[in-house]
Amino acid sequence: MVTIHEVATRAGVSPATVSRFLRGRSVRSSDAIQAAVDELGYWPSHAAQSLKSGRTDTIGVVVPDITNPYFAAVVKGMESVTRSERYRIFLANSDESSELEDQVLADMARRVDGIILAPVTEQNRAPLNAREASVPLVFIDRDLVEGKEFDAVLVDNADGARQAAEHLLGLGHTRIAAISGPQDTTPGRRRREGFLNALTAAGVGIAPEHDLIGDFRERSGYQLTLSLLSLPEPPTAVFTANNLMTLGALKALHDMRVDVPGQMSLIGFDDLDTGPLLRPPLTVIDRPMVEQGVLAMRLLLRRLDPQYANDMPRRVVLGTTLVERASTAPPGTSGERTASPSRARKTR
Template identity: 50%
Template sequence: MANIQDVARAAGVSTASVTRYLAGQRIRSEEAVRRAIDELGYRPSQVARSLKSGRHHSIGVIVPDIANPFFAGLVKGIEREVRPHGLQVILGNSDEDAEHEEALVRELSQRTDGLIMAPLSENDQIPNLLGEHGIPLVFVDRETSTGPDVDRVLVDNAAGIRQAVDHLVDLGHTRIATISGRLDSTPGRMRHEAFLAALAEHGIAVEDGLVRYGDFREESGREQMTALWRHAAPPTAVVIANNLMTAGALVALGDLGVRVPDELSVVGFDDLPLATLLDPPLTVVSRPDVEEGAAAARLLVARLTSTEPMPTAHLTLPVELVVRGSTSTPPRSVATP
């Protein structure tokens, strides 16, 4: 395979001249260099293409936890959508760390044509940082309350929680607990507020001891579920704000010897790859992770290819309650007469 040195020798010029030509600069031996490239079948590297076009032919994707299966599906949808456009995906994992997130944004804004990201906090200053670089940005799963308005794709978090609470109330539960995620994040705040509102709509008082707070990680789900079950009057049902915390909660329940759903009904937000293989299969609020990623990618590609100003797009995708075997009527000893 020919390289830039081969082109320079065939054209009788220096490699510096070839580099300037590939970068779009005028040189005296343009015809000789062009002919050498054609004859040798030389294909510029990605770096050389970037120099000439001013584009990187790649996009950056920043997620808060690469170990979360939801974000794996999200990235799959993004990659599937941008690949036909000749774009590569460079993935960054902020690992729920604000400083690392900022470092990733600074790095990827120099190496990509645009970014799709799930910001850690609604108070994130990232939009202002990207505005300095003029980098197109799409928020996915989360958004911020500061900086310029940007494209975003969310799911109907509130509707999902309402469906979960309605389902449990229909089964006869009144002692319903929750393990919420980070309240400074969009999904954490929306799901928490929706849970409180749904209980109020059903005339169910909120007990402080039945409202617990995690951080979207598995260990916090285990810790908070243990605390809930050791409460003086444990709940008969629990709604858990994401998949990893649900996994942790199920581990805790197994360690405590709690029978699901005979002693406690469990609903998780986000489906799990093995949810149907659990015993019992898990009732979940399922959201379209692949399509959510694909929708965000379509918005970014439109920004990258449009020659006209575009209005900001705010998309909200529907969710679905999938009822399986982890929910049932409350134990007889606490069932409502």
């Protein structure tokens, strides 16, 4: 490995001068130094730099599952911000596991300047630990019960779920099921609350056997949908609380040859790239994914700026959009399976 000392020797100056040149200060023998750097192929040691300076120019991002198109889009948003800055992104998966999240966070806290975290559950107090406390932390999508002292970019989950409920109610459904997410996560709980509250407010309510809790994975969407279909009186519409469970539900409905939306309407939370291309095109509650990433990164970079480091924590809450496609219809509609693309439209 070529060190700053070798560059200095070759350029006939001291290491201090080389360092100054590299940091952009004006220096007498800049040509000689540049030549030495090029010839030797010198690159400063990241470890030494960050040991000395205390900075890593790196932002840690921890998401439960990068395979999920939602998180992939969020990360894209973050990258679009860091591209023009000097920061790099260090991405890690917690794989929907609290233990792994703990490990990853502890490790990251030692090697990044700030962390953006989409926590697996709100129960996890690890981020509050002393060691992490010294690293600025921004929550995204979910936050902690006691997390009021952190920056956060959230989505109005309850209102999105309300939109979904009112859409189904507006179509005339009264036997409605919900497949919610884990109740110890913000989105899991708030989406269920918002959905159930809207049903209650309309005087429709929900049967206990239609009020199911999944784990945000495709598999549970699949299995819980099967269980709904096996009921003596299945619902005429179902709300699935995230994109993967929506996909699972759709698979189950296909496998059981259930006509959507003829026999069963389906509305999901979170859009998918392939949403419009599915059989049938899915009606979903959409939210600004890329923008969420952008905002979270901006929030974090701002906090890393000493000038704003001690500002009050900010909580940004984004709104949702109902995207009406063809997977929802009034109950008992005959089996029209594919809608023409022109029927798809966004409403605000």
